[in-house]
Amino acid sequence: NLQESESENKLDGETASDSESKSEFGGSPSVPTSDDTPEVLNRALSNLSSRWKNWWVRGILTLAMITFFFIIIYLGPMVLMMIVMCVQIKCFHEIITIGYNVYHSYDLPWFRTLSWYFLLCVNYFFYGETVTDYFFTLVQREEPLRILSKYHRFISFTLYLTGFCMFVLSLVKKHYRLQFYMFGWTHVTLLIVVTQSHLIIHNLFEGMIWFIVPISCVICNDIMAYMFGFFFGRTPLIKLSPKKTWEGFIGGFFATVLFGLLLSYVMSGYRCFTCPVEFNNDTNSFTVDCEPSELFQLQEYNIPLVLQSVVGWKTVRMYPFQIHSIALSTFASLIGPFGGFFASGFKRAFKIKDFANTIPGHGGIMDRFDCQYLMATFVNVYIASFIRGPNPSKLIQQFLTLRPDQQLHIFNTLKAHLVDKGMLGSLEDA
Amino acid sequence: EVDLEERLGELDLRSDSDVLPPTDSTPEILKRALSGLSARWKNWWIRGILTLAMISVFFLIIYLGSFMLMLLVLSIQVKCYHEIITIGYRVYHSYDLPWFRSLSWYFLLCVNYFFYGETVADYFATFVQRREQLQFLIRYHRFISFALYLTGFCMFVLSLVKKHYRLQFYMFAWTHVTLLITVTQSHLVIQNLFEGMIWFLVPISSVICNDITAYIFGFFFGRTPLIKLSPKKTWEGFIGGFFSTVVFGFIFSYFLAQHQYFVCPVEYNSETNRFVTECEPSELFQMKKYSVPPLLQAVLGWETVNMYPFQMHSIALSTFASLIGPFGGFFASGFKRAFKIKDFADTIPGHGGIMDRFDCQYLMATFVHVYITSFIRGPNPSKLLKQLLILQPEQQLIVYKTLKSHLVEKGILQPSLRG
Numbered sequence: 001n002l003q004e005s006e007s008e009n010k011l012d013g014e015t016a017s018d019s020e021s022k023s024e025f026g027g028s029p030s031v032p033t034s035d036d037t038p039e040v041l042n043r044a045l046s047n048l049s050s051r052w053k054n055w056w057v058r059g060i061l062t063l064a065m066i067t068f069f070f071i072i073i074y075l076g077p078m079v080l081m082m083i084v085m086c087v088q089i090k091c092f093h094e095i096i097t098i099g100y101n102v103y104h105s106y107d108l109p110w111f112r113t114l115s116w117y118f119l120l121c122v123n124y125f126f127y128g129e130t131v132t133d134y135f136f137t138l139v140q141r142e143e144p145l146r147i148l149s150k151y152h153r154f155i156s157f158t159l160y161l162t163g164f165c166m167f168v169l170s171l172v173k174k175h176y177r178l179q180f181y182m183f184g185w186t187h188v189t190l191l192i193v194v195t196q197s198h199l200i201i202h203n204l205f206e207g208m209i210w211f212i213v214p215i216s217c218v219i220c221n222d223i224m225a226y227m228f229g230f231f232f233g234r235t236p237l238i239k240l241s242p243k244k245t246w247e248g249f250i251g252g253f254f255a256t257v258l259f260g261l262l263l264s265y266v267m268s269g270y271r272c273f274t275c276p277v278e279f280n281n282d283t284n285s286f287t288v289d290c291e292p293s294e295l296f297q298l299q300e301y302n303i304p305l306v307l308q309s310v311v312g313w314k315t316v317r318m319y320p321f322q323i324h325s326i327a328l329s330t331f332a333s334l335i336g337p338f339g340g341f342f343a344s345g346f347k348r349a350f351k352i353k354d355f356a357n358t359i360p361g362h363g364g365i366m367d368r369f370d371c372q373y374l375m376a377t378f379v380n381v382y383i384a385s386f387i388r389g390p391n392p393s394k395l396i397q398q399f400l401t402l403r404p405d406q407q408l409h410i411f412n413t414l415k416a417h418l419v420d421k422g423m424l425g426s427l428e429d430a
Numbered sequence: 431e432v433d434l435e436e437r438l439g440e441l442d443l444r445s446d447s448d449v450l451p452p453t454d455s456t457p458e459i460l461k462r463a464l465s466g467l468s469a470r471w472k473n474w475w476i477r478g479i480l481t482l483a484m485i486s487v488f489f490l491i492i493y494l495g496s497f498m499l500m501l502l503v504l505s506i507q508v509k510c511y512h513e514i515i516t517i518g519y520r521v522y523h524s525y526d527l528p529w530f531r532s533l534s535w536y537f538l539l540c541v542n543y544f545f546y547g548e549t550v551a552d553y554f555a556t557f558v559q560r561r562e563q564l565q566f567l568i569r570y571h572r573f574i575s576f577a578l579y580l581t582g583f584c585m586f587v588l589s590l591v592k593k594h595y596r597l598q599f600y601m602f603a604w605t606h607v608t609l610l611i612t613v614t615q616s617h618l619v620i621q622n623l624f625e626g627m628i629w630f631l632v633p634i635s636s637v638i639c640n641d642i643t644a645y646i647f648g649f650f651f652g653r654t655p656l657i658k659l660s661p662k663k664t665w666e667g668f669i670g671g672f673f674s675t676v677v678f679g680f681i682f683s684y685f686l687a688q689h690q691y692f693v694c695p696v697e698y699n700s701e702t703n704r705f706v707t708e709c710e711p712s713e714l715f716q717m718k719k720y721s722v723p724p725l726l727q728a729v730l731g732w733e734t735v736n737m738y739p740f741q742m743h744s745i746a747l748s749t750f751a752s753l754i755g756p757f758g759g760f761f762a763s764g765f766k767r768a769f770k771i772k773d774f775a776d777t778i779p780g781h782g783g784i785m786d787r788f789d790c791q792y793l794m795a796t797f798v799h800v801y802i803t804s805f806i807r808g809p810n811p812s813k814l815l816k817q818l819l820i821l822q823p824e825q826q827l828i829v830y831k832t833l834k835s836h837l838v839e840k841g842i843l844q845p846s847l848r849g
Contacts, residue, residue: 154804157796161754164793168760171659176768187610188603240590335580341587349595374583377576385573395821396832398814404842405710410815411833411843418830423823 062223065368073212077277077286080211081201085123088197091369092119092189094356099185102350103178110170111179115186117163122190125156126198130205135279196373199380206383208288209273213264213325214379217332218371220259225252225337241344244337253333260329261322268296268319295321295387324387331378336371343370481642484787496627496696496705500620504542507616510788511538511608513775518604521769522597529589530598534605536582541609544575545617549624554698569820615792618799625802627707628692632683632744633798636751637790639678644671644756660763663756672752679748680741687715687738714740714806743806750797755790762789 072083096115132149148155171179204211229248237244267273275290300315308314347353355367399407491498515534547568567574590598623630648667656663686692694709719734727733766772774786818829837843 151804153800157800161793161797164761165754165757168659168757168764169657171760171764173658176764180765180768184603184607187607191606191610238588239592240587335584338584338587341590342583345587345590345595346599349599374580381572381576385570395814395817396829399833399836402814404840407833407837408842410818411830411837413815414818414826414830414833417819418823418826421823423827 066219069215073208077204077208077288080204080208084197084200084204087369088123088193089119091193095189095193096186098350098352098355099182099189101352103181110166111182114163114167114170115182117166118160118186118190119194121156121159121163122194124159125152126194128152128156130198130201192373196376200372200376203376203379203383205277206387207274207276209264209267209321210379210383212267212273213260214328214332214375215372216263217256217260217325217329218336218375221252221256221329221333221336222371224255224259225249225333228252228255238341240341240348249333249337253330256333257326257329260325260332264319264322264325268321274321295319295324324382327382328379332371332375335378336375339371339374343367485638492627492631496623496707499623499627499630503616503619503623506788507542507612508538510612514608514612515605517769517771517774518601518608520771522600529585530601533582533586533589534601536585537579537605537609538613540575540578540582541613543578544571545613547571547575549617549621568816611792615795619791619795622795622798622802624696625806626693626695628683628686628740629798629802631686631692632679633747633751633794634791635682636675636679636744636748637755637794640671640675640748640752640755641790643674643678644668644752647671647674657760659760659767668752668756672749675752676745676748679744679751683741683744684738687740714738714743743801746801747794747798751790751794754797755794758790758793762786 072079128149129152132152167179167183200211203214225244225248227248228251229243229245232247232251233245235246236242237246237249271290271292272288274292274296275288277286277288278290279286296319298317298319301318302315303311303313343355347355399410402410491502548571586598586602619630622633644663644667646667647670648662648664651666651670652664654665655661656665656668690709690711691707693711693715694707696705696707697709699706715738717736717738720737721734722730722732762774766774818826821829834843
């Protein structure tokens with residue numbers, strides 16, 4: 001019995017980490033950092049000193065990613081959705097791989113398959129919910145889709161249960177703890193990565209501006225905080241990330257708010273950014289065409305007296321959306337970095353330098369997206385709470401599926417409410 | 431500086447001695463009464479008496495009504511959460527982690543606040559409409575819940591201490607997975623309850639019945655082991671338990687379906703400030719004639735039978751409870767073996783902790799909820815009403831007109847001059 005438990009100890013992640021404890025952080029990291037920089041760049045920059053070379057590599061890659069971002073925006077919502085999906089899969093893969101490395105669980109039976117299977121299930125569930133909402137008429141037309149959508153939750157649950165049962169059947173005597181760890185690891189990763197990528201897609205469907213402004217604010221805050229820190233940085237911000245400074249933090253905050261205001265001003269003028277994405281049944285493609293809502297119509301605002309002396313104007317013409325952008329930028333600058341600290345703590349906890357080596361000079365995809373996750377959830381909650389209410393046509397659809405007595409009850413309550421508010425009264429025949 | 435990895439490594443080397451010695455929490459009374467019997471029968475008697483005690487408590491709570499049941503579900507949820515978190519503490523020796531206990535309980539509070547706001551608030555719509563502060567809380571509910579959660583998240587990040595990073599992340603993940611399992615599903619149980627107490631009673635009883643009958647069949651006929659994880663389970667027990675549970679569910683539903691108390695959705699009456707279960711029973715709970723399939727006609731000798739449609743659904747529920755429910759039990763067994771514990775806790779003498787009793791129930795609760803939303807009911811009327819009342823007045827007017835024309839079309843509403 002003792003022998004069994006000892007052999008289990010040898011395969012358990014904990015004892016294996018004894019060998020990791022011998023290597024110091026930064027000395028010989030468990031994942032060797034390979035030099036991914038393309039040969040071309042290497043030769044071009046071979047003359048510069050190491051510090052400037054690093055700066056140039058990061059700079060060039062940053063520009064490349066931003067350019068790529070603009071191209072994708074140009075290509076439209078469908079491509080954006082696919083990019084979000086790819087980023088999600090890559091992030092999932094990165095985090096799961098770290099789990100494998102931490103627990104030396106390459107040889108766990110079934111585990112890779114199960115992780116990807118759960119990813120598929122959860123994606124199926126979320127895409128089904130989203131697709132049903134936005135593609136309602138399309139779904140109603142096609143018979144197989146209609147059945148899939150009607151029993152969607154049941155089908156998703158069955159798929160998930162199958163995975164759960166496979167997991168239970170795959171438990172092997174010596175590897176219990178490891179398997180449970182990886183199971184927990186997979187689920188937490190799914191919670192973080194998948195749910196929030198779907199929130200991003202929801203934001204996207206609300207209007208591309210709700211997708212672009214938050215992401216740009218986070219990127220801007222990253223860059224601005226780095227620059228302010230580079231030129232003015234003195235006071236360290238938090239022990240977790242020794243490179244961050246208070247000067248960078250505050251400078252980044254103000255710069256991001258300003259940037260958000262300007263970017264929103266430019267974008268609010270274009271319908272392709274402000275209109276909700278809709279699926280046109282006739283052309284079978286996505287369209288962004290609508291009457292811009294109040295948020296995106298210029299209004300006169302009185303400048304508070306304090307700023308009047310500074311700026312010299314009495315009123316200013318702004319889009320109401322710009323006020324919201326201040327809230328978004330504030331969140332991106334003040335709370336978004338906590339996502340970054342969380343990721344830094346995670347990397348230190350598991351003694352890795354970067355999540356992966358996908359992007360030269362930057363690390364993995366997760367490294368770029370760690371601050372974005374909280375942002376996506378915040379934007380989604382913000383929209384649901386302050387911007388749009390429930391969708392009236394959706395409510396009518398749900399109403400039509402109720403029983404007659406329930407319909408009557410709701411109708412009467414609504415009527416009483418409207419009469420109360422004075423909206424109905426002697427307009428009974430309306 | 432004790433390196434964390436070494437501590438974790440030592441944890442496993444002395445893990446055998448870490449196994450909790452089974453403490454005997456049997457009350458003195460029972461011990462004296464049973465002191466004459468041999469050890470095996472004594473154990474059987476203790477388990478038996480406690481089983482009866484738990485079932486009696488269950489019936490008592492049912493009698494006391496829906497509100498007490500909700501409180502019971504909430505208490506069980508908190509206790510299960512506490513048990514699992516305590517196991518995490520012991521596994522990782524993390525009693526001395528700064529802030530961690532407070533953070534775990536804080537997250538529990540946040541998630542419960544979120545769920546109660548979403549589900550229970552729907553049912554109290556009329557109650558809420560009258561009070562201004564509650565209206566504000568309901569309208570911005572998601573934002574408030576998210577802000578509360580974020581506060582906890584930021585506190586966690588700020589509480590990260592240099593030597594304990596990995597431990598803290600483990601406990602953070604442990605907390606979240608536990609919340610996912612216990613809290614979400616206890617809220618699904620409450621939603622099932624509001625659908626009608628029968629949707630709460632029949633699934634839970636089926637799982638308990640399956641437990642007991644599988645044990646009994648295994649005791650008397652058990653020969654072929656079922657799964658390595660739980661050596662005491664046998665195929666004979668599994669199959670015997672399946673058939674008995676289906677029959678039990680069938681008969682039990684027949685009795686429950688006759689009483690409005692069990693069949694009607696729970697509603698909150700704002701005038702009397704109480705929960706009422708009174709309604710016109712839906713089609714599911716009205717007797718119908720079914721033709722017996724020719725196969726069974728020969729066996730039973732009847733041509734038609736009077737049944738409630740709900741009994742057909744109960745077959746589905748019992749089948750799930752017998753075939754898939756046990757996987758929840760195997761999962762919990764694997765978990766206990768993985769972390770080298772005998773029971774989740776020692777709350778109930780002879781049975782272990784609350785989690786030990788409820789491990790099979792969790793999958794069941796989710797299944798019943800998904801089953802109801804897919805096959806039984808459409809959208810929730812109270813939730814729909816709440817959303818209607820949040821709309822802008824102009825939108826409400828448009829919706830009102832659309833609804834009115836629809837109802838008049840269907841003849842549900844008589845067109846009249848003064849409405």
